[in-house]
Amino acid sequence: MNIKAVRFLNIIFITIMIIAGKYNFLWYIFAMHASLEILNRRKLYFQHVYKFYNFISWAYGLVLLERLRVSHFSESTEWLINCAEHLLFGIIICINVYIYTTVFTKTNTLTRWHRGFIAFTIFNFIGLFNEIFQNSMNNRNLFVLIPDSIKDIEMNLLGATVFLIAVFCKIGWLRKTMR
Numbered sequence: 001m002n003i004k005a006v007r008f009l010n011i012i013f014i015t016i017m018i019i020a021g022k023y024n025f026l027w028y029i030f031a032m033h034a035s036l037e038i039l040n041r042r043k044l045y046f047q048h049v050y051k052f053y054n055f056i057s058w059a060y061g062l063v064l065l066e067r068l069r070v071s072h073f074s075e076s077t078e079w080l081i082n083c084a085e086h087l088l089f090g091i092i093i094c095i096n097v098y099i100y101t102t103v104f105t106k107t108n109t110l111t112r113w114h115r116g117f118i119a120f121t122i123f124n125f126i127g128l129f130n131e132i133f134q135n136s137m138n139n140r141n142l143f144v145l146i147p148d149s150i151k152d153i154e155m156n157l158l159g160a161t162v163f164l165i166a167v168f169c170k171i172g173w174l175r176k177t178m179r
Contacts, residue, residue, distance in 0.1 A: 001055040003040040006033070013061055016068070024137055025064050032057055035096060044103045053099055060092045079151075086127075086152045090159020093126060094119040098167070112174075116167030120160045127156035 010033050017025055036057050039045045045053075063085050072078055097119035101110060110118070131149040135142050145153070 001051050001058060003036060003054065006036055006054055006058045009058060010061070017064075020068050022064075022067060025067060028064060029061050032060060032096075035100075039099060039103060042103045045099070048099070048102070053095070056092055057096055060088065063088055082148075083151070083155045086155035087159040087162070090123060090127070090156045090161075091163050093123045094160050094163035097122045098163075112167060112171050116164050119167075120164050123160050123163075124157060127153055127160075 010029060014026060014029055017023070017029065036054055040050070040054070066081055066085065073081070094116075098115050101115040101118050105115075131145060131152060132142050134149070135144070140146070
């Protein structure tokens with residue numbers, strides 16, 4: 001997916017969120033889009049599978065569509081949907097941070113493993129900040145996490161761990177094919 005398609009789809013997506021009155025989710029879309037605009041201005045980004053990365057980044061916004069549902073499922077189903085959202089959030093944001101460390105550092109400076117670990121660490125700070133931000137939006141004590149927030153952080157950690165395992169497997173696969 002090229003950046004023009006992402007722009008067009010995000011305009012539609014933002015319009016839907018505004019019509020639905022889900023203003024508090026707009027910052028997620030704006031942040032992800034700004035990230036893609038930055039990446040799509042880097043020459044090195046185009047040496048990678050950038051159209052796929054653009055799609056992955058944009059697709060996270062689709063996860064937010066589940067928040068537009070008029071009806072709700074059973075409590076356990078809603079819990080599972082929210083877990084999946086945070087798991088995907090972990091994987092996608094880690095991929096974005098990994099791409100940033102690839103595009104904005106010299107290739108010899110950081111190994112794939114270092115970039116993966118940096119992405120894992122930065123994302124988990126982002127996830128914690130996100131929960132504090134949500135406390136702020138809901139007029140709760142900023143640094144007292146409710147059980148749902150703790151579950152979200154755990155799912156973020158799981159998603160980031162899945163990403164880190166994928167990096168480890170990719171490194172192993174690359175070493176094996178280079179022999």
